[in-house]
Amino acid sequence: MRVAVVGATGLVGRTMLRVLEEKIAPNTPIDVIPIATRRSTGKSVFFFGRKYTVRAIDEGIPAVDFALFSAGSEASLTYAPAFVSKGATVIDNSSAFRMDPKVPLVVPHVNPEDIRDHQGIIANPNCSTIQMVIFLKPLLDAFGIEAVDVVTFQAVSGAGYKGLFALEAEEDGGFYDHTPFAKRIHRNVIPQIGGFKEGYSTEEWKMINETQKILHTKLRVNPTAVRVPVKVGHSEAVHILLGSTPPIEDVYRVLEKAPAVVLLKDDYVTPMDVEGRDEVFVGRLRFHPDNPRLLSAWVVADNLRRGAATNAVEILQLLMEE
């Protein structure tokens, strides 16, 4: 099986290689083709004990079975169709095709059936959206949901290596010239991820729109997305108005059976606790004292794995099963 990873030297690209190594390579030999922009050629990456030299994206499109893209929207728009016309199925982690009605937007634990209608490209959702819908889906099915208020605490690695470098430089008393953040992030929090349109940031619009597409409902999500000085791990305070009033034990029962969910009930984890894990950790579950439909939770996941690479590789596994 030939698999190209486009953006192989980025944070998510490297994590994709690691997750492929762990989950696919032991059973299905993979011939991996790491690809990046001109800037990164000459670099090499290790995969399953072998060293691979990174190839430049403009050197020509190789024929592969699957291509995992995580090199930004522009690279996806330019090169993904070329991979498809050479026979590949593309799993794209950028936002380029996510809201395209012809492209399925898939979280295998939530809407695996949507993958069937693909025309060569399957979109991997936004990191904050993936961990939220994995938590929401079983509740939606069991109890109905009328509205969701969500506030995110997003790690700097969500902005790639530049985000990590910015935090580290500032911690050392310096400043990183290519910081992706609008303000200093060390000892600070910044309520802006992407640009603003009608008052909501790009990240917030993704959570509003992608959630509806994945869950096939007009569910109203009201997000505030905030960058925090954490390296890896997105946390979300999720406040849900359910469509019914189940006892908390029924909520526990549903979430205990939910795929990819670790239920912590009253307890909680912090982002520092979940680095390297693939599950979505759901804690601090509680109903409001004055409203038995208002359920709140603290939801944490590794943004590079669960929020990006692991979901992409699970899409690949779904495609392999077909």
Next chain:
Amino acid sequence: MRVAVVGATGLVGRTMLRVLEEKIAPNTPIDVIPIATRRSTGKSVFFFGRKYTVRAIDEGIPAVDFALFSAGSEASLTYAPAFVSKGATVIDNSSAFRMDPKVPLVVPHVNPEDIRDHQGIIANPNCSTIQMVIFLKPLLDAFGIEAVDVVTFQAVSGAGYKGLFALEAEEDGGFYDHTPFAKRIHRNVIPQIGGFKEGYSTEEWKMINETQKILHTKLRVNPTAVRVPVKVGHSEAVHILLGSTPPIEDVYRVLEKAPAVVLLKDDYVTPMDVEGRDEVFVGRLRFHPDNPRLLSAWVVADNLRRGAATNAVEILQLLMEE
């Protein structure tokens, strides 16, 4: 005018002295009596150019006009009544008396009239509550409010010097033995401030209950309170279901006239920007695209000044005017 500051060597106590210097001492000479627990006696503090030796709380209760307390609930419960019986009016920053029906809980910019019925003790509200109600009150009066969802990003200084020491020690690769936090706070966020009761933390219960007492309504507040690695400045993502559907310009008009509010409209500040300021900064004001009653905002204030010392001194000013 004789003013005792009990807890004068703590972070809020020192800030109280600074705010008294700035706002009262230039017009009304103050004879200040700094008081602390036995642990801090021998220390001294400066006030309006003079050095004062800190007196131990158990050395006997001095007769003063006003006593500002910020030495924890136990100290307030033990000593505040003694100050009152010696003729003082006590302004208490602890949570000891806040929900006592005989004690007014006052934000001078919100419910100054409640101060009239005091019996010697006036309670200063919780920091997160103060900045939120200063923002909510003008909206409640103008448009009505049905429900509030709020998620806080609270600075380590809210836990006093111990909070600052914990963050600094961890930044240096170490660990502070007396950390007030349940987990490491450097490069992390912790959804716990105080202990838990029925799923909500102490801090969250304060926001639920104190808001209702200050605003004299049964308004349903649903909070998630989170500690973040920021030194000074609490931020709040506030999502409000209004009772009506005003155009955003009307919301601007109301907040432009609101006392102690700096209106930023589409723009925002971060906690790092507001250290040393007394105002509440309201930014990222927006209505949800699918619900014209759902108003969201990003609300930031200096927790030591606006959230504690400045409000306490404004209560003192109100009392002086009487």
